[in-house]
Amino acid sequence: METSCSIPASAQVVVVGGGIVGCSVAYHLTKLGFSDVVLLEQKAVAGGTTWHAAGMVGRLRTSNSLTKINQYSAELYAGLEAETGHATGWKQVGSLVLASNEERMTQLYRTAAMAEYLGVQADLISAKEAGEKWPLIKTDDLLGAVWLPGDGKVIPKETAMALAIGAQQNGAKICENVEAHEILHRNGRAAGVKTNQGLIEAEYVVLACGMWSRQLGLTCGVSIPLAPVEHHYVVSNPIEGAFDELPCGRDPDATIYFRGEDNTVLLGAFQKYTKPWLQDPIPSDFSFDLLKADWKKYRDPLRAGEFRIPKLKDAGYSKFVNGPESFTPDNQFLLGETPELQGLFVAAGFNSAGIACAGGAGKYLAEWMKEGEPTMDLWAVDIRRFGRWANNRTYLRDRITEVLGLHYQMAWPNREMETGRNIRMTPIHDQLKESGACFGSKAGWERPNWFAHLPSKPENQYSFGKQNWFGNHAREHLATRESVALFDQSSFAKLQLKGKDACALMQHVCGNNMDVAPGKAVYTGMFNKRGGFESDFTAVRIAEDEYYIVTASAQAVHDASWISRNTPQGMQVSLTDVTFGTGVLSVMGPEARRFLQPLTDTDLSEESFAFATCKEISIGMSTVRALRLSYMGELGWELHVGMDQMSALYSVLMDHSKTHPIQLAGHYAINSLRLEKGFRAWGHELSPDDNPLEAGLRFAIDWHKTSPFIGQDALMKSKSSQPRKRLAIFTLNDPDIFLWGGEIIYRNGQVVGYTTSGSFGHSIGGGIAMGYVRRKDGVDRAFVLGGDYALKVGNQMIPASAHLKALVN
Numbered sequence: 001m002e003t004s005c006s007i008p009a010s011a012q013v014v015v016v017g018g019g020i021v022g023c024s025v026a027y028h029l030t031k032l033g034f035s036d037v038v039l040l041e042q043k044a045v046a047g048g049t050t051w052h053a054a055g056m057v058g059r060l061r062t063s064n065s066l067t068k069i070n071q072y073s074a075e076l077y078a079g080l081e082a083e084t085g086h087a088t089g090w091k092q093v094g095s096l097v098l099a100s101n102e103e104r105m106t107q108l109y110r111t112a113a114m115a116e117y118l119g120v121q122a123d124l125i126s127a128k129e130a131g132e133k134w135p136l137i138k139t140d141d142l143l144g145a146v147w148l149p150g151d152g153k154v155i156p157k158e159t160a161m162a163l164a165i166g167a168q169q170n171g172a173k174i175c176e177n178v179e180a181h182e183i184l185h186r187n188g189r190a191a192g193v194k195t196n197q198g199l200i201e202a203e204y205v206v207l208a209c210g211m212w213s214r215q216l217g218l219t220c221g222v223s224i225p226l227a228p229v230e231h232h233y234v235v236s237n238p239i240e241g242a243f244d245e246l247p248c249g250r251d252p253d254a255t256i257y258f259r260g261e262d263n264t265v266l267l268g269a270f271q272k273y274t275k276p277w278l279q280d281p282i283p284s285d286f287s288f289d290l291l292k293a294d295w296k297k298y299r300d301p302l303r304a305g306e307f308r309i310p311k312l313k314d315a316g317y318s319k320f321v322n323g324p325e326s327f328t329p330d331n332q333f334l335l336g337e338t339p340e341l342q343g344l345f346v347a348a349g350f351n352s353a354g355i356a357c358a359g360g361a362g363k364y365l366a367e368w369m370k371e372g373e374p375t376m377d378l379w380a381v382d383i384r385r386f387g388r389w390a391n392n393r394t395y396l397r398d399r400i401t402e403v404l405g406l407h408y409q410m411a412w413p414n415r416e417m418e419t420g421r422n423i424r425m426t427p428i429h430d431q432l433k434e435s436g437a438c439f440g441s442k443a444g445w446e447r448p449n450w451f452a453h454l455p456s457k458p459e460n461q462y463s464f465g466k467q468n469w470f471g472n473h474a475r476e477h478l479a480t481r482e483s484v485a486l487f488d489q490s491s492f493a494k495l496q497l498k499g500k501d502a503c504a505l506m507q508h509v510c511g512n513n514m515d516v517a518p519g520k521a522v523y524t525g526m527f528n529k530r531g532g533f534e535s536d537f538t539a540v541r542i543a544e545d546e547y548y549i550v551t552a553s554a555q556a557v558h559d560a561s562w563i564s565r566n567t568p569q570g571m572q573v574s575l576t577d578v579t580f581g582t583g584v585l586s587v588m589g590p591e592a593r594r595f596l597q598p599l600t601d602t603d604l605s606e607e608s609f610a611f612a613t614c615k616e617i618s619i620g621m622s623t624v625r626a627l628r629l630s631y632m633g634e635l636g637w638e639l640h641v642g643m644d645q646m647s648a649l650y651s652v653l654m655d656h657s658k659t660h661p662i663q664l665a666g667h668y669a670i671n672s673l674r675l676e677k678g679f680r681a682w683g684h685e686l687s688p689d690d691n692p693l694e695a696g697l698r699f700a701i702d703w704h705k706t707s708p709f710i711g712q713d714a715l716m717k718s719k720s721s722q723p724r725k726r727l728a729i730f731t732l733n734d735p736d737i738f739l740w741g742g743e744i745i746y747r748n749g750q751v752v753g754y755t756t757s758g759s760f761g762h763s764i765g766g767g768i769a770m771g772y773v774r775r776k777d778g779v780d781r782a783f784v785l786g787g788d789y790a791l792k793v794g795n796q797m798i799p800a801s802a803h804l805k806a807l808v809n
Contacts, residue, residue, distance in 0.1 A: 001045075001086075001161060001164060001165050001168060001174065002168075003041075003045070003174045003175060003176040004173060004174070004175050004176075005175065005176065005177050005178070005197075006175070006197065007038065007040070007175050007178055007195060007197050007198065007200045008038060008173070008200060009199075009200065009201065010192070010200060010201040010202065011036050011037065011038040011173075011200060011201075011202050012034055012035065012036035012037065012202065012203050012204065013029055013034055013036070013037045013038070013202060013203065013204040013205075013206065013369075014038050014039075014040060014192065014193050014200055014202040014204070014205050014206070015029075015037065015038070015039040015040070015206045015208055016040050016180045016193060016205065016206065016207050016208065016209050016216065017039075017040075017041065017048070017206075017207065017208035017209030017210060017212070017213075017348075018039055018040070018041025018042075018044070018045040018046065018047070018048075018160070018164065018174070018176065019045075019046060019048050019049060019050040019160060019208070019209070019210055019354070020046065020050045020053075020156060020159055020160040020163065020354060020355060020358040021208045021210070021347050021348070021350065021354055021357075021358045021361060021362065022039060022041070022206070022208035022209065022347070023039065023045065023046075023160045023161075023163035023164040023167060023358075023362075024163050024358045024359055024361065024362025024363070025206050025208050025347055025361075025362040025365055025366060026039045026163070026164070026167035026172045026174075026362075027163045027164075027166045027167040027170070027172075027362060028362045028363045028365070028366035028367075029167075029172070029366045029369070030166075030167050030170030030171055030172050031170060031366070032366050032367065032370050033370075034366075034369075034370075035171055036171075037167065037171070037172040037173070038172070038173045038175060038200065038202075039164070039167065039172060039173070039174050039175065040175050040178045040180055040193065040195065040200075041174070041175065041176045041177075041178065042177070042178065042179040042180065042209075042212075042284050042287070043176065043177060043284075043285065043287035043288075044176055044177075044287060044288070045160055045161060045164050045174065045176065046156065046157040046160040046161060047287035047288045048209070048210050048211070048212070048286070048287065049210050049211065049323060049324065049325050049326070049354070050156045050157060050160050050354070050355070051156060051157040051288060052156075052290060052321050052323040053156040053323075053325075053352075053354065053355050054153075054233055054257070054259070054266060054268055054355075055089070055153045055154050055155060055156045055159075055355055056095070056151070056153050056248045056257070056259065056355070056356065057070070057073060057074050057077065057090075057151060057152050057153060057154060057355060057356045058070060058095055058148065058151045058248070058356055059071050059074050059120050059148065059150050059151055060111070060114075060115050060118065060120045060122065060148060062380075063377075063380060064118055064377075065376055065377045065378060065380065065689075066357075066380060066381070067118045067119075067120060068360065068376070069357055069359075069360030069361055069363075069364065070356050070357060070360060071119075071120070071360070072359055072360040072363055073355075073356055073357060073358060073359030073360045074092075074150065074151070074152060074356075074359075075359075076359040076360075076363075077090045077152075077154050077159055077359060078090050078092070078152075080159070080162045080163070080166065081162065083166060084162045084163075084165045084166045084169065085165070086158065086161055086162040086165050087155075087158060087162070088154045088155060088158050088159040088162050089153070089154050089155030089158055089159070090152055090153075090154050090159075091152055091153055091154075091244070091245060092149075092150065092151070092152040093151070093152055093153060093245050093246065093247050093248060093259070093260070094133070094147065094148060094149040094150070094151050094152070094247040094248070095147075095148040095151035095247055095248045095249075095250065096130055096133055096134055096145055096146075096147055096148075096247045096248070096249045096250065097111070097145060097146045097148070097250045097252065098130060098137075098142055098145045098249070098250065098251045098252075098253075098308075099142065099143050099144050099145060099146075099253070100141050100142050100143060100251070100253045100254075101143065101253060102143065103410060103463070103464065104143075104252065104253055104410065105143045105144055106464045106794045106795075107410060107411055107464070108124065108144065108145070108146045109124070109792075109794045109795045110411075110464075110742060110743075110794070111146055112124050112146050113743075113744040113792045114742060114744065114754065115146075115148070116744065116751060117744050117751050117753070117754055120148065120150065121148065121149055121150055122146050122147070122148050123146065123147045123148075123149075124144060124145075124146055124147075125144065125145050125146070125147050126144055126145075127139040127140070127142035127143065127144060127145065129145070129147070130142060130144075130145035130147075133147065133247055134246060134247060134249050135241060136239070136241055136242065136246075136265070136309050136310075136311055137249065137308050137309055138307065138308055138309070138310060151247075151248055152248075153248060153259060154355060156355050159355070159358075163358075163359075163362075178195050178196065178197055179195060179196040179284050180193050180194070180195055180209070180216060181194045181195060181196065181219070182194040182216075182219040182220070183205060183207075183216060183217070183219050183220040183222070183341075183344065184199065184201075184220075185220050185341050185344070188341060188342060189341060189342040189343045189344075190202070190204065190205040190220070190341050190342070190343040190344035191343075192205065193205060203343060204343050204344075204345065204369060205343065205344050205345070206344075206345045206346070206347060206365070206369075207224065207344070207345070207346045207347070207348060208346075208347040208348060209348065210325075210326050210348055210349075210350075210354075211226065211227070211228040211277075211282050211324060211325070211326040212282050212284075213226060213326070213334075213346060213348035213349070214226055214227065214326075214391070215280075215281050215282060217338075217346075220340075220341060220344070221340055221341075222338045222340045222341055222344060223338075223340070223386065223387075223388045223390065223391035224334060224338075224346055224348060224349070224383070224391065225328060225329055225334070225349075225386050225390040225391045225396060226326040226327060226328050226334065226348060226349035226396070226400075227276060227277075227326065227327065227393070227396040227397055227400050228276070228277040228279075228282065228324035228325060228326050228327070228400075229274045229275065229276050229277060229324065229325065229327055229400050229401060229403075229404050230274055230275045230276075230277055230291060230294065230297075230322055230323075230324060231268075231270075231274070231322075231323055231324070231325045231352055231404065232268065232269055232294065232297070232298050232301070232320070232321065232322050233266055233267060233268030233269070233321050234266075234267050234268075234298070234302070234317045234319060234320050234321070235261055235264055235265070235266050235267075235317065235318055235319040235321070236264045236265045236266075236267065236312055236315045236316065236317050236318065237264065237315045237316045237317065237318050238263045238264055238315070239263065239264060239265055239311050239312070239315045240311070241311070242260055242261075242262075242263050242264055242265050242311075243260050243262075243263060244260045244261065244262050244263075245260060246259060246260030246265075247259070250408070251304070251308050252407075252408035252409075252410075253408075254301075254304035254305075254307070254308060255269050255270055255271050255272065255300075255301060255304065255405065255408045256268065256269050256301050256304050256305050256308065256408075257269070257270070258305065258308070258309060264315075264318070265309060265312060265315075267301070267302075267305040267309070267312065268301075269298065269301030269304075269305075270352070270404055270405055270406075270407040270408045271297075271300065271301060271404070271405055272402075272405040272409065273401050273402060273404075273405060274297075274401055274404045274405065275294075275297065275401065276397040276400060276401055277291065277324040278397070279324075280393070290321060290322055290323055291322040291323065291324060292322065293320035293322055294320075294322055295320065298320070325350075325351075325352050325354075326348060326349045326350070326351075327349065327351045327352075327400040327403045327404055328349040328351060328400075328403070329386070329390055329395075329396065329399045329400070329403065329420065330385075330403070331351050331403045331406045331407075332351070332380050332381050333347070333348065333349050333350045333351060333353070333354075333357060333361065333381050334346050334347070334348050334349045334381065334383045334386075335347055335361060335364070335365055335368075335378060335381045335382065335383060336365070336368060336374070336378065336381075336382050336383045336384065337368070337369075337383075338383060339383075339384050339557050339558075339560070339561035342565070345365060345368070345369060346383050347361055347362070347365050351403065351404075351407075352404065352407065361381075364376065364378060371529075373528050373529060374528075374688060376688070376689055377532070377687040377688045377689040378688070379558075379683060379687060379688065382558065384557045384558040384561055385554050385557070385558065386557065387443070387444070387556060387557050389423065389424060389444050390444065392423075395420050395423060396420075398419045398420045399417065399419045399420030401419060402417060402418060402419040402420075410462070412462040412463075412464075413464070413740035413741065413742070413758075414440075414449075414460070414462070414467075414668075414740070415462060416439075416440050416441060416449075416460065417441060421439075421441060421446065422446060423444050424443075424444040424445045424446065425445075425446045426445075426446075426488060426490045426583050426643065426646060427583070427643055427644075427646045427647045428488065428583075428646055428647055428650045429446055431647075431650065431654075432448055432488060432664070435451060435454075435664055436451045436452040436453065436454045436456075436458050436664075437449075437450075437451055437452075437458060437664070437666065438450050438451070438452060438458035438459065438460060438469065438666070439458075440667065442491050442553045442554065442667075443491060443493070443553040443554045443556070445490065445491035445553060447488060447489075447490070447491045447666075447667060448488060448664070448665075448666035448667065449469075449666045449667050449668050450469045450472045450473055450476065450665075450666040450668045450669070451472060451476065451664045451665070451666060452469070452472060453472065464740070464794065465737075465738055466736075466738045466760070467738075469668065470738070470760070473668050473669060473672070473760070473762075474760075474762045475663065476663055476664075476665035476666060476668075476669035477665075477669045477672050477673060477762040477763070478762050478763070479589065479663035479665065480588050480589045480632050480634055480663070480665060480669060480673055481589070481590075481634065481673070481762075481763050481808070482589070482590065483589050483590070483591045483661075483662075483663065484587060484588065484589035484590070484591035484592050484594075484595045484662050484663070485587075485588055485589050485662060485663040485664070485665040485669070486585060486586070486587055486588075486653060486657075486662050486663070486664055486665065487585070487586040487588060487632075487665050487666070487667075487669075487670065488583075488584070488585060488586075489584040489585075489586050489638065489670075490582075490583040490584045490585075490646075491553040492550050492551070492552075492553060492579070492584055493550075493551045493552060493553055493554070493555050493556035493559065493577070493579050494548065494549065494550055494551075494556075494577070494578050494579045494582050494640075495548075495549040495551070495556070495559060495560055495563075495575060495576065495577055495578065495579075496546070496547075496548060496549075496575070496576045496578045497546065497547040497549060497563070497573060497574070497575050498545055498546045498547075498573065498574050498576075499545055499571070499572045499573035499574055500545055500572050500573075501571040501572050501573050502545050502546060502547055502573050503515050503541075503544070503545075503547075504571065504707070505563070505567055505568075505571055505573050506539065506547055507705070507707040507709065508566065508568065508707065508708075508709055508710065509526050509562070509563055509566050509709065509710055510522075510524040510525070510526055510539070510709060511524055511525050511526070511527055511692070511700060511701040511702070511709055511711065511712075511715070512524035512525070512700055512701060512702050513702035513705045514539060514541070514547070515705075516541050517541065518541050518542060518543050518544065519540075519541070519542075519613055519614050519615065520540070520541055520612065520613060520614075521538050521539070521540045521612045521613060521614055521627055521628075521629060522538065522539055522540075522541075522612070523536070523537075523538050523612075523700055524536070524537065524538075524539060524700055524701075525686075525692055525697065525700045525701070526559070526562060526563075526710070527691070527692075527709070527710055527711025527712075527714075527715065528688055528710070528711055529710065529711060529714060530688070530691075530711070530714050531691040531711045531714030531715040531717075531718055532687065532688040532689050532690055532691055532711075533682075533686045533687060533688060533690055533691070533692070533695075534558075534559075534562050534688060535551055535552070535555050535558065535559045535562065535682065536551075536552075536680070536682055536686055536697075536700065537549055537550060537551035537552070537555070537559065538550045538551075538627075538629060540614045540625075540627065542614075548614075548625070548640075550627075550638075550640075551682075552681075552682040552683070554683070555682065556577050556579055560575055560577060563575055566710060580643070581642060581643055582640055582641070582642060582643065583640070583641050583642070583643050583646035583649075584638055584639065584640050584641075585638075585639045585641065585646070585649060585650060585653065586630075586636060586637070586638045586639065587636055587637055587639065587653070587662070588630055588632045588634050588635070588636030588665075589634050589635065589636065590634060590635055592634070592635045592636045592637060593605075593635060594660070595656070595660050595662060596619070596637060598656070598660075599619045599620065599652060599653075599656055600617050600618055600619050601618065602615060602617040602618070602626075604637075609626075609628055610628065611628050611629075612628065612629065613627075613628050614626065614627045614628070619639065619649060619652055619653075620648060620649065620651075620652035621645075621648055621652075622641055622645040622646075622648050622649040622652065623641075623642075623645070624639045624640060624641040624645075624649065625639075625640040625641070626638070626639055626640075627640065631670060631673075631674050631679055632669075632670060632673040632674060632677070633673060633674065633676065633677030633679065633806070633808060634673075668759070671757065671759050672759035672760060672761055672762065672768065675729070675757060675758075675759055675761060675768045675769070675770060676761045676763055676764060676768060676806065676807045676808045677806045677807075677808060678696075678729055678770075678805065678806040678807070680695055680696075680697065680727070680770070681757060684741065684756045684757040684770070685727055685756050685757065685770055690727075690772075691714075691715060691718055691723075692715070693715070693718050693719060693723050694723045694724075694725050694726055694727065694772065695727050696726070696727050696804070701715065703716075703719070721778075722778035722779070722780060723778065723779055724774060724775060724776060724777075724778055724779060725753070725772040725773060725774040725775075725779055726772065726773055726779040726780075726781075726783075726784055726804075727756075727770060727771070727772050727773075728770070728771065728772075728773050728784050728802045728803060728804055729768065729769070729770055729802070729803040729804070729805075729806075729807065730745065730755065730768070730769045730770070730771060730789065730791060730800045730801065730802055730803070731761065731764060731766055731767065731768050731769075731800065731801050731803065731807065732766045732767035732768075732791070732798055732799070732800055732801075733766055733799065733801075734766065734767070734798060734799075735765055735766050737766075737767045737793055737798055738758075738759070738760050738767055739755060739758030739759065739760070739767040739768065739769040739791070739793070740758045740759075741755050741756055741757045741758040741769060742754060742755060742758075743755045743758065743769065743771075743791040743792055743793055744791070744792040745771050745773065745789065745791060745800075746789065746790045746791070746792065746797065747773065747787035747788070747789055748787050748788055752773050752774050752775065752787075753771050753772045753773050753774045754771055755769035755770065755771040755791065756769075756770050756771050756772070757769060757770050758770075761807065763807070763808055764807050764808070767798075768807070769791070773802070781804060784802055784804060785802060785804065787802065789801065789802050
């Protein structure tokens with residue numbers, strides 16, 4: 001491959017970073033017709049972290065979209081040599097995942113079931129069969145394994161080279177030894193790159209430079225929350241019986257992975273905690289380099305490897321690889337257009353999965369750039385899921401030491417991170433803690449998941465069945481249904497839209513009619529060009545020129561970006577994130593009015609304070625914005641209050657509880673309550689791939705409003721045809737089973753979907769979940785309600801009932 005060391009004065013797209021991800025982006029951009037693409041690599045192609053990767057390519061991920069990304073990568077790598085003439089070293093050797101305890105076996109049952117639905121072959125096999133596929137491993141302690149025959153491996157450097165050659169063959173220019181120093185920008189848009197060879201102007205800039213991405217983002221005020229950690233593997237001396245085509249093996253209970261490497265064994269690890277690489281800034285000349293071998297840190301994985309593969313102990317080791325790799329706070333990579341600058345895209349932070357993800361990530365980012373929005377649901381990796389709070393260096397260095405280990409930690413459905421905590425807290429955090437709150441973290445916010453009865457400890461004891469908080473959860477759930485409960489929902493994201501064109505803009509971006517009287521609250525969706533949800537939220541019209549938007553905790557940056565990017569030129573509006581200054585205490589339950597009325601001089605009667613209305617009221621000495629809404633399906637008010645008055649409001653409510661008892665309740669109860677009521681949740685039932693017709697949310701659209709809105713054409717077209725999927729509620733009669741979401745749905749013995757959310761419905765006395773029922777020929781009411789259903793829970797088929805209406809009134 002010929003590379004140029006001189007850069008042109010301008011290009012349509014500049015891709016910064018010549019690792020496998022940057023090369024994939026350049027390759028796919030040229031495939032889509034971008035004719036003027038320049039890739040800048042500060043040293044040599046693949047010299048950063050790509051070259052020392054283990055090269056394992058697994059097809060199965062945790063969602064349909066992420067599995068599509070990896071499936072595409074595997075297919076791309078398999079055919080790349082024929083296209084470009086450069087060998088990638090692709091070998092479809094398969095993958096083997098081992099289980100040595102019952103809980104891991106349960107996880108493998110869930111994995112295999114989801115794989116069946118996603119179209120990835122995954123066979124549950126015995127310990128003996130696992131030993132036949134990997135003859136060098138010890139199997140007498142194993143309970144079983146999953147075999148994924150479609151997985152494979154590549155030589156990472158050569159795969160990056162093949163992609164670079166393919167991009168070059170399609171017209172891209174590859175420039176090595178060009179260091180990017182700064183991202184240029186004008187009027188809110190990326191404008192090019194300042195390099196050690198001068199400036200290069202560009203319409204689009206893509207940062208695909210791994211652990212260097214964050215520091216380049218800072219040059220233009222863009223947050224890219226990632227940081228490097230140490231990742232280790234060793235290569236043995238030759239071992240009799242080892243060969244290159246041995247499968248990629250994983251023993252997650254021991255935190256190790258292994259594969260054949262010619263006639264040796266490569267043994268790697270994802271330890272529970274690792275060490276951050278504290279170098280700052282990351283040096284530009286770190287190319288084809290490694291960090292110092294750390295045999296002491298690697299002692300436990302080495303011992304585990306020699307237990308699983310006994311011949312390793314006598315063989316010894318020829319190589320220790322300690323390579324820094326970039327990780328993100330949630331173990332998912334960062335993809336997409338940055339909210340701070342238009343035209344600046346990111347593909348970075350691949351959490352040691354860059355080789356497996358790079359092919360698909362490059363494809364879908366290129367499509368995003370061409371179409372102006374994602375072409376499928378990419379929310380799990382969308383860079384807009386993080387705010388600026390997540391780019392704090394101290395926070396990142398703390399969090400990423402734990403994230404690496406998540407690869408092989410048990411995939412508990414409700415696992416909470418242990419590091420990087422207590423960075424976003426409400427003024428009443430300590431009071432809730434004293435009352436027994438067990439906190440979880442969402443978008444950095446500490447929020448109560450459940451409350452322990454002191455002196456019991458508010459700590460989660462994880463399992464795939466009912467957990468230690470089940471009784472506490474029941475008490476909170478039933479208090480909300482039968483009496484009254486108090487929730488801290490301050491993690492809601494909140495936006496203020498003001499200006500003379502505020503109403504016109506809301507009509508443009510929202511499907512429902514937003515031209516309502518001041519004081520009225522409206523539930524609506526925002527939709528993409530395909531008619532899929534970009535978000536769902538409640539908006540209150542405060543005045544003729546002002547709206548107060550309440551959206552999901554992780555949606556603040558995304559929703560603000562979507563609204564801003566879709567504001568027609570010339571409209572006079574301002575959009576402000578007011579999340580940080582506003583707390584929310586919600587009083588919910590059939591006794592909510594009786595509890596609150598003595599505390600305020602505002603009439604809370606049905607006649608004076610109707611559902612979906614908002615008023616400013618006084619409670620004690622606090623002035624609050626009271627919204628008559630409920631995500632729990634009961635009478636209630638959300639009390640939105642300035643953070644400076646939140647403690648005072650809480651004190652008044654709790655003092656009142658001495659004579660009128662109220663139950664403190666957490667987000668686990670919110671989840672089960674909203675499932676019984678059939679309320680959808682963003683990121684579960686709603687995504688950019690789901691439209692309101694499929695989700696049963698026709699009412700969230702005003703089909704007759706005269707002002708057009710984004711996605712209207714696609715939705716009108718969908719309205720005239722039968723949907724291929726439809727959201728339903730599922731219940732179990734077995735009171736001993738807890739549903740978590742991710743259970744496969746069977747109708748008349750055939751797989752038709754998976755559950756998107758799950759819990760235990762204490763009002764109905766059994767497990768409850770939601771999920772889409774799918775059929776290529778279309779799904780109507782009769783099809784949903786006319787089948788015999790079962791959910792796959794672990795390795796059991798549990799009979800279930802399907803419903804299209806809420807389970808409680």
